[in-house]
Amino acid sequence: MDHVIKTLTPAARPSEAAETTAPSTLVRPSRAEAEAAVRVLIGYLGDDPDREGLLDTPRRVVSAYEELFGGYHENPADVLDRTFSEIGTYDDIVLVRDIPFNSHCEHHMMPFVGKAHVGYLPVERVVGLSKIARLIDIFARRLQTQERLSSQIVTEIDTVLKPRGVAVMLEAEHSCMSMRGVQKVGSRTITTQFTGVFRDDPKEQFRFVSLVRNGIG
Numbered sequence: 001m002d003h004v005i006k007t008l009t010p011a012a013r014p015s016e017a018a019e020t021t022a023p024s025t026l027v028r029p030s031r032a033e034a035e036a037a038v039r040v041l042i043g044y045l046g047d048d049p050d051r052e053g054l055l056d057t058p059r060r061v062v063s064a065y066e067e068l069f070g071g072y073h074e075n076p077a078d079v080l081d082r083t084f085s086e087i088g089t090y091d092d093i094v095l096v097r098d099i100p101f102n103s104h105c106e107h108h109m110m111p112f113v114g115k116a117h118v119g120y121l122p123v124e125r126v127v128g129l130s131k132i133a134r135l136i137d138i139f140a141r142r143l144q145t146q147e148r149l150s151s152q153i154v155t156e157i158d159t160v161l162k163p164r165g166v167a168v169m170l171e172a173e174h175s176c177m178s179m180r181g182v183q184k185v186g187s188r189t190i191t192t193q194f195t196g197v198f199r200d201d202p203k204e205q206f207r208f209v210s211l212v213r214n215g216i217g
């Protein structure tokens with residue numbers, strides 16, 4: 001399975017956007033408990049957590065995880081709350097392509113790394129281009145599936161900007177498939193999700209894919 005092309009069913013619901021945010025009833029373990037868990041893992045692997053080289057490792061691992069999974073503590077709507085209306089009569093596609101991202105699959109907690117391409121058809125207002133990349137990072141820095149990451153990006157842009165349509169394509173390599181398990185180095189998974197005009201009009205969908213692939217629609 002070298003290339004998997006998946007077109008998800010339409011209309012990811014707005015509630016899905018919050019799906020990977022920890023429910024408020026969940027008691028968050030302390031940092032000391034998280035570091036102790038890393039010590040247990042080191043011991044389970046067969047090494048000595050008290051040897052010099054590993055003494056500081058639990059602290060480092062928890063700090064790294066706080067950074068890699070910082071998306072749980074950020075609100076995607078905040079990123080998109082600033083929009084601009086001085087766009088003249090522009091109403092055609094805005095497409096940001098080749099946005100690098102890295103995330104972690106929720107099944108193995110191993111990285112999947114790739115590129116995102118995001119387009120939308122604005123209605124009167126546009127969002128700062130960098131905010132699209134920031135939005136991707138907020139959702140990517142959580143435990144994810146590539147499918148849900150795709151749908152969350154689309155749903156958030158659709159909900160906040162209310163454009164004529166949103167299109168997203170993610171292409172990524174999953175290290176749980178390359179470094180372990182089935183060990184298929186170089187296989188890429190492609191997911192797409194469309195709303196509005198991109199979902200309903202095959203010509204617009206084709207134009208998005210052409211712009212992503214060739215830079216011309």
Ligand SMILES: Nc1nc2c(ncn2[C@@H]2O[C@H](COP(=O)(O)OP(=O)(O)OP(=O)(O)O)[C@@H](O)[C@H]2O)c(=O)[nH]1
Binds near residue numbers: 182
């Ligand atoms: N659909 C989907 N699957 C994913 C994603 N990330 C990882 N997976 C898959 O999640 C599946 C988990 O399958 P399991 O059989 O429960 O776990 P496993 O025994 O470790 O499976 P293998 O990876 O085949 O060794 C694997 O097939 C992974 O390839 C993702 O983003 N989307």
Ligand SMILES: [Zn+2]
Binds near residue numbers: 108109110176177
């Ligand atoms: Zn995995």
